Structures are given as structure tokens and as C-alpha cells.
Amino acid sequence: MSDLETFRSETRSWLEANAxxxxxxxxxxxxxxxxxxxxxxxxxxxxxxWLDLMAAKGFTAPTWPTEYGGGGLSREEASVLDQELMxxxxxxxxxxxxxxxIGPTLLQYGTDQQKQEHLPNITGGKIRWCQGYSEPNAGSxxxxxASAAVRDGDEFxxxxxxxxxxxxxxxxxxxxxxxxETSGKKQAGITFILVDMDQDGVEVRxxxxxxxxxxxxxxxxxxxxxxxxxxxxxxxGGWTVAKALxxxxxxxxxxxxxxxxxLPDLGAEYLGRNDDGSLADPILRDEIAQMEMDALSFxxxxxxxxxxxxxxxxxxxxxxxxxYYGTELNMRREQLMLSIREQQGLGWEGDGYSTDELVQTRxxxxxxxxxxxxGTSEVQLNIISKRVLGLPG
Amino acid sequence: xxxxxxPAQAMLAKTASDFAxxxxxxxxxRQLRNDKSELGYSPAVWSEMADLGWTGIPFAxxxxxxxxxxxxxxxxxxxxxxxxxxxxxxxxxxFAGSLIEALGTTEQKQAWLQPTIxxxxxLAVAHQEQATRFDPAHCTTTAxxxxxxxxxxxxxxHVIDGYDANGWVVAARTSGGDRDEDGISLFxxxxxxxxxxxxxxxxxxxxxxxxxxxxxxxxxxxxxxDGGGPALSEAIDRATVALCGEMLGMVxxxxxxxxxxxxxxEQFGAKIGTFQALQHRAAEMFVEIELCKSVVMGAARTLDxxxxxxxxxxxxxxxxxxxxxxxxxxxxxxxxxxxxxxMTDEYDIGLFMKRARVCELTFGDASYQRNxxxxxxxx
Numbered sequence: 001m002s003d004l005e006t007f008r009s010e011t012r013s014w015l016e017a018n019a020x021x022x023x024x025x026x027x028x029x030x031x032x033x034x035x036x037x038x039x040x041x042x043x044x045x046x047x048x049x050w051l052d053l054m055a056a057k058g059f060t061a062p063t064w065p066t067e068y069g070g071g072g073l074s075r076e077e078a079s080v081l082d083q084e085l086m087x088x089x090x091x092x093x094x095x096x097x098x099x100x101x102i103g104p105t106l107l108q109y110g111t112d113q114q115k116q117e118h119l120p121n122i123t124g125g126k127i128r129w130c131q132g133y134s135e136p137n138a139g140s141x142x143x144x145x146a147s148a149a150v151r152d153g154d155e156f157x158x159x160x161x162x163x164x165x166x167x168x169x170x171x172x173x174x175x176x177x178x179x180x181e182t183s184g185k186k187q188a189g190i191t192f193i194l195v196d197m198d199q200d201g202v203e204v205r206x207x208x209x210x211x212x213x214x215x216x217x218x219x220x221x222x223x224x225x226x227x228x229x230x231x232x233x234x235x236x237g238g239w240t241v242a243k244a245l246x247x248x249x250x251x252x253x254x255x256x257x258x259x260x261x262x263l264p265d266l267g268a269e270y271l272g273r274n275d276d277g278s279l280a281d282p283i284l285r286d287e288i289a290q291m292e293m294d295a296l297s298f299x300x301x302x303x304x305x306x307x308x309x310x311x312x313x314x315x316x317x318x319x320x321x322x323x324y325y326g327t328e329l330n331m332r333r334e335q336l337m338l339s340i341r342e343q344q345g346l347g348w349e350g351d352g353y354s355t356d357e358l359v360q361t362r363x364x365x366x367x368x369x370x371x372x373x374x375g376t377s378e379v380q381l382n383i384i385s386k387r388v389l390g391l392p393g
Numbered sequence: 394x395x396x397x398x399x400p401a402q403a404m405l406a407k408t409a410s411d412f413a414x415x416x417x418x419x420x421x422x423r424q425l426r427n428d429k430s431e432l433g434y435s436p437a438v439w440s441e442m443a444d445l446g447w448t449g450i451p452f453a454x455x456x457x458x459x460x461x462x463x464x465x466x467x468x469x470x471x472x473x474x475x476x477x478x479x480x481x482x483x484x485x486x487x488f489a490g491s492l493i494e495a496l497g498t499t500e501q502k503q504a505w506l507q508p509t510i511x512x513x514x515x516l517a518v519a520h521q522e523q524a525t526r527f528d529p530a531h532c533t534t535t536a537x538x539x540x541x542x543x544x545x546x547x548x549x550x551h552v553i554d555g556y557d558a559n560g561w562v563v564a565a566r567t568s569g570g571d572r573d574e575d576g577i578s579l580f581x582x583x584x585x586x587x588x589x590x591x592x593x594x595x596x597x598x599x600x601x602x603x604x605x606x607x608x609x610x611x612x613x614x615x616x617x618x619d620g621g622g623p624a625l626s627e628a629i630d631r632a633t634v635a636l637c638g639e640m641l642g643m644v645x646x647x648x649x650x651x652x653x654x655x656x657x658x659e660q661f662g663a664k665i666g667t668f669q670a671l672q673h674r675a676a677e678m679f680v681e682i683e684l685c686k687s688v689v690m691g692a693a694r695t696l697d698x699x700x701x702x703x704x705x706x707x708x709x710x711x712x713x714x715x716x717x718x719x720x721x722x723x724x725x726x727x728x729x730x731x732x733x734x735x736m737t738d739e740y741d742i743g744l745f746m747k748r749a750r751v752c753e754l755t756f757g758d759a760s761y762q763r764n765x766x767x768x769x770x771x772x
Contacts, residue, residue: 264767264770264771264772267772268772273772277771277772278767278768278772279767279772285767285772286760286763286764286767288767288772289763289764289766289767289770289772290763292766292770293710293711293714293715293763293766296688296707296708296711297684297687297688297711297715298684300396300684300687300688300690300691301683301684301686301687303396303687304396304397304686304687304690307395307396307397308397311397318683321679321680321683324676324680325680325684378673380676381672381673381676381677382669382672382673382676384676384679384680385672385673385675385676385679386672388676388679389652389672389675389676389679390652390656391652391655391656391666391667391671391672391675392656392664392666392667393663393664393666393667
């Protein structure tokens with residue numbers, strides 16, 4: 001047996017022996033994925049045990065170094081772990097911006113002390129993070145942000161407002177961009193700092209979206225305080241760190257386009273089939289084929305990029321391509337699913353609609369934000385044209 | 394499958410690109426057109442390609458080939474696309490050559506495949522007829538057994554590089570109705586055979602294409618009777634992926650020239666590349682081209698590695714649909730962004746646009762491929 005096959009069989013046995021019964025088959029239930037933090041409040045209490053078990057194995061951050069609570073696994077091993085979890089329809093051990101955004105950023109830009117302090121709390125699910133980037137007047141033009149951080153001894157005093165802070169109402173800490181210099185180029189006066197939200201100077205208000213959910217918040221800072229030792233990178237040098245983190249964020253959002261429901265199956269259910277097996281609506285059949293082919297092409301491109309990175313290529317501004325195409329793909333997919341479900345796709349709540357139909361109405365509405373969050377599609381196209389193609393201006 | 398070039402493939406890609414660039418890229422195609430060459434390519438360049446071993450790329454080493462695969466073949470066709478090089482690599486090597494290697498007897502391989510590899514002879518595949526909407530099963534040309542031999546009757550159209558070929562691999566019906574998938578057999582008809590008349594078809598891209606009229610022409614059976622369909626379909630897939638490589642090369646070149654133009658042309662006192670309306674369209678093309686690179690690699694490797702037919706069809710159909718759409722998008726946009734000068738015959742963009750339309754409509758356009766993809770995926 002190859003090493004990878006040995007790893008697969010050991011992992012499988014471990015998962016089968018340890019996974020809580022209540023979470024088996026719950027992979028697609030967002031409430032079954034542990035998000036960790038100081039006060040997690042789970043629908044399934046078993047989430048807490050699952051998180052601890054997975055964290056102890058290093059399986060919450062499989063490819064991170066073991067000294068920070070990671071698994072020290074190769075990409076191949078991590079992918080085996082993922083396959084085995086999927087096979088048993090188990091949720092991952094942990095999810096959140098700690099793992100997907102601030103963790104990778106700390107691994108790249110954090111000092112040894114910062115890594116020691118924060119990474120084990122991420123892999124162990126002790127601290128839940130949120131992101132403080134956008135402001136009411138700094139959306140696509142992120143560098144014009146104004147939230148001020150003023151030095152006071154070994155602390156910064158922060159005043160201002162962040163918006164679209166996902167999950168801020170459940171988060172323990174926020175990684176945020178602050179203005180520490182107002183003269184000169186606007187990118188050159190930004191500082192990236194970690195702030196504990198458990199203090200009087202931080203207030204969070206959820207925002208209700210068109211989908212009826214409140215995944216985002218407004219977060220207000222009134223004389224909030226953070227230690228200078230919590231600055232990542234240089235003071236006034238936060239823009240570099242901010243861009244690196246955006247790359248991780250784009251990869252995460254682009255990756256969300258991974259297919260869930262099979263469109264051909266959905267088509268067969270709602271449109272029916274002709275005697276030769278083809279879907280009964282020829283126009284929607286063609287649109288489904290286009291969608292499936294675009295997804296296949298995108299998947300191959302993600303794989304090609306991963307293969308290039310494995311062989312030593314540095315990830316660059318082309319990550320904008322994945323953010324742009326991945327989110328547009330996801331949005332088109334949601335729209336197409338509504339077209340296939342026809343008027344059964346219009347349900348808001350109550351009887352007359354299946355759970356899947358009701359979930360999908362909300363998912364479609366939520367998806368409209370994909371091309372806005374993490375840098376709008378237009379911003380991604382700007383990045384490609386200037387930084388990849390080298391077009392002037 | 395790994396979607397990355399290994400060192401030997403990277404070297405081959407560089408050699409192929411250097412070769413294409415050495416032979417007056419695009420100008421050579423323009424000159425052949427101006428000369429009204431019915432052959433449509435340069436025998437001297439073709440012979441050099443044979444000397445480099447490229448006419449033997451996909452064939453087994455004991456036949457004199459290089460023992461490589463489609464992953465390497467697309468590197469050659471991509472470089473040819475970049476330069477608009479018109480040599481019959483896809484038609485003779487990948488399309489006809491694959492059929493002879495797959496189905497030929499030892500004698501047939503000696504008679505046709507070895508001389509192809511040596512650059513001495515070439516076959517063209519005559520599989521299509523007029524108004525059959527790309528469907529290889531739609532075949533009305535018939536073959537009948539007469540005195541122990543076969544006689545073919547019918548008209549084959551759009552035969553790629555058919556003019557002045559040393560012979561043709563012809564698809565003809567030996568049983569079943571006009572559109573049946575079963576009942577198609579393949580035959581080799583040698584040039585000069587009684588009852589075989591090949592005439593040049595002048596097309597928009599000035600390349601070699603022909604009509605082959607068969608009036609009881611003698612043909613030699615290639616493979617089994619009635620069983621040619623699946624082999625033909627696989628050979629078309631191989632040729633299709635090689636053509637996708639050519640389209641990728643064209644797209645990259647047309648795009649590069651356009652980006653260069655956006656960086657130099659000035660209007661309203663500024664480089665036109667500073668205008669966001671053009672920047673976003675350029676960025677969208679970049680994304681489409683990146684997708685094309687991936688699907689060409691994926692389809693070529695699938696043909697080399699995978700035995701599953703529905704997966705093969707899905708990958709090939711996907712690659713052809715994507716490259717067809719993108720080659721049209723990029724050549725149309727290239728012309729538009731070049732403005733009036735793009736419309737002139739003197740400027741090369743028009744040559745790319747003309748060839749793009751031919752590539753798009755060879756081996757099935759995007760809507761044909763979407764239908765094929767859906768069928769292969771069971772919907």
C-alpha cells in the first residue's frame with residue numbers, strides 16, 4: 001500500500017470511530033459546521049466535541065505546520081481527508097475567516113510571536129474572526145478608508161465605522177484596516193491591526209439583506225483599543241498585507257462556485273425527459289450544457305493553476321480571474337436553477353414549496369452579492385487589465 | 394492527469410514556436426493566398442516538419458513515430474496557429490494517420506503511414522457531405538462489393554487538405570439508412586483511381602479544401618465492414634483537439650497584437666488602452682483565453698490517458714465549444730479594437746478572423762458540441 005493509501009485507510013477508520021452520530025450525513029447543513037469562538041451556541045451540541053477531536057488531530061487546518069496546531073499534511077493528504085469527510089457526509093472540523101483569511105496571512109506576514117499567539121487559537125477554534133475592510137465611503141475604492149488609529153503609548157486608539165463585516169455579531173476578534181497617516185498617497189497610510197471586540201468601544205449592528213438573512217453587520221469603533229504588537233506588517237505598510245489577504249479571500253469566494261445540486265438532475269425533475277433521454281425543454285437543456293461546460297472549464301483552470309503553484313509558481317494578480325469568473329459562474333448557476341424550477345422557484349416561506357425550493361430562493365438572492373463582496377467584478381477586471389495585461393492608466 | 398508541461402514538453406513547445414516564427418509567420422500565408430495556391434501550403438516547410446519528426450509525433454516508435462501523444466501534438470498545432478502556418482499537420486498526421494494506425498493492416502501501414510511519417514505521402518479524410526450539420530453518421534455515399542473489391546459512389550464535401558492528396562480515407566455506407574450510426578465503413582481511395590475526381594474548393598481562409606466525387610471508384614477497406622463509426626468518431630475527436638490547439642495559438646497571437654495596439658494607439662490625447670470600456674473587454678478576453686488553455690490541455694491529456702468514451706466526448710466537446718466561441722470573440726474584438734485599419738486587407742487581423750471562422754465551423758461549432766456534451770452526459 002502506498003503511503004497515501006495507508007493515510008486514507010487510517011483516516012477513514014479514525015473518522016468512523018470518532019465522528020459524532022448526530023453530524024453524520026449533515027455535511028450540507030450549514031448549522032452542522034463548527035465555527036468555534038468563545039461563545040459558539042450550536043444547534044447541534046456535538047459540534048463542540050467534533051471541533052475538539054478534529055483540532056487535536058490537526059485536521060482543522062490540515063496543511064498548516066504542526067507547531068501551530070495544524071496537521072502538517074501534504075496537499076494530497078489534505079485532499080484525501082476531504083474526500084473521506086465527503087464520503088461520510090461529515091462537516092469539516094471548523095470553518096471561518098480565521099482559517100481562510102487571517103491565518104494564511106499570519107503565516108506569510110506574522111512575526112514569530114504573532115504566529116505563536118494567534119494561530120493555535122485559530123486551529124483550535126478558540127477565537128472566531130471577522131473582517132473589517134469596507135467602510136460606508138470605501139467600497140470598491142478600499143484605499144480611501146478613514147477609520148482612524150492614533151498611537152497612545154504601546155496601544156492604538158481606534159475611531160470609525162466598518163460595514164459588510166460578515167459574522168461580526170458572532171466574532172471575538174476583528175482584523176481591520178485603519179488610517180494611520182492622512183498625508184501622501186492613500187495606500188501608504190494604512191495599518192493592518194488585530195482588535196479584540198470584547199470591549200466597550202466596539203458596537204455591532206446586523207444588516208438585513210434582500211434574502212431575508214443578516215450575514216453582514218455594521219461595526220462601530222469609539223475609542224476602541226488595540227496593542228501596537230497586534231499590527232501585522234509595518235505601521236503604514238498595511239496595504240501590502242491587505243492585498244495578500246484579499247488574494248486568500250478571492251480564492252475562497254471563487255472556490256464557493258463548486259457545484260452542489262446537479263443541474264441535469266434538476267432539469268430532469270422539473271422539465272421531464274423526451275423518449276431519447278434528452279431534457280424536454282431544448283433551450284434550457286442548451287443553457288444547462290453551457291453552464292456545465294463553463295464549470296468544467298473553470299475546474300480545469302483551477303486545477304491547472306494549482307499544478308503550477310505546486311511546481312513553484314508564485315500566486316499573482318491572476319487570482320482576480322478566479323474571483324471574477326467563479327462568482328459570475330455561481331450567480332449564473334443560481335439564476336438558471338430558478339429558471340428550471342420556474343414558478344416553484346419563487347417561494348419565500350410556508351406551504352406550497354419544498355424546503356429545497358425555499359432554500360434556493362434565498363441562495364439566489366444571496367448570490368447577487370458574490371460579484372460585489374471581496375472586490376466587485378469591475379474591480380477584478382481593473383486588476384487584470386492593469387496588473388496582468390499591463391494596460392496603461 | 395497533470396495540467397502542466399513537463400520539461401520535455403516545454404522544450405518541444407519552444408522548438409515548435411521558434412520553427413513557426415522562423416518561416417515568415419502570417420506573411421507566408423498571405424503570399425500563398427496572393428499566389429492563388431490551390432495546394433495552400435509550402436511543401437518545403439512540410440518536408441522540414443517531417444525532418445523534425447513532427448509527422449510521426451503520435452505514432453508508435455516501431456512504425457518510425459516518436460511515440461508521443463495528443464499532449465505533444467497540440468503544442469505543434471498551437472505554434473502553427475500562432476503563425477497561421479497552413480501545413481497539413483492536423484489532416485494528414487492526426488486525422489488520417491490516427492485512422493490508419495488504429496485500423497490499418499501491416500500492409501496498409503507500410504503503404505500509407507510510414508510514407509506519411511517520412512513526409513513522402515499524405516492522406517486526407519473525406520468523411521463529410523454537404524448539409525449534414527457536422528454529423529459523421531449522416532452519410533449517403535455508398536460502397537458496394539463488385540468482383541471481390543469495393544466500389545464507392547457519392548460526393549464528399551469540405552475535405553480538409555483533400556486537394557492534391559495522395560489518397561483519401563472515405564467514409565461510405567455499407568448498410569443501414571442515411572443517418573444510422575451503424576453501417577459506416579472506411580475505405581482508402583488512391584489518387585488517380587478511376588472514377589475519383591477531386592476539385593479544389595476556394596474558401597475564405599485560402600487553405601486547401603476540396604470536393605471529392607466518387608463514381609464507382611475503387612476503394613480498399615480500412616478496418617471492418619460496417620464498423621467504421623466509432624473509430625471515425627475517435628479520430629475526429631483527436632483532430633478536433635489538435636484544431637483546438639491551433640485556435641488557442643491564433644487567439645493568443647491575435648490578443649497579444651491587440652493588447653500591443655491598445656498600448657500604442659492614441660486618441661483624444663491618450664493611449665486607447667487607458668479607456669475602461671476597452672480595458673474590461675480585454676480583461677474578459679484574458680479570462681476566456683486562460684480557460685481555453687486549460688480545456689485544450691485537459692482534452693489532450695484525456696485522449697492520451699482515458700478509455701471512457703463519455704468522458705472523452707465531454708472533454709473534447711467542451712474544448713471545441715470553448716475554443717470556437719473564444720476564437721470568434723477574440724478575432725472579432727481584435728478587429729474592432731484596431732478600428733478602421735483592422736478592416737484593411739493589408740493588416741493581418743483579417744487573416745486571423747477568416748481562419749477563425751473556418752476553425753469554428755470545422756468538426757462542429759459550439760452549439761453542436763453543447764448538444765453532443767449533453768448527450769454524452771445523459772441529458
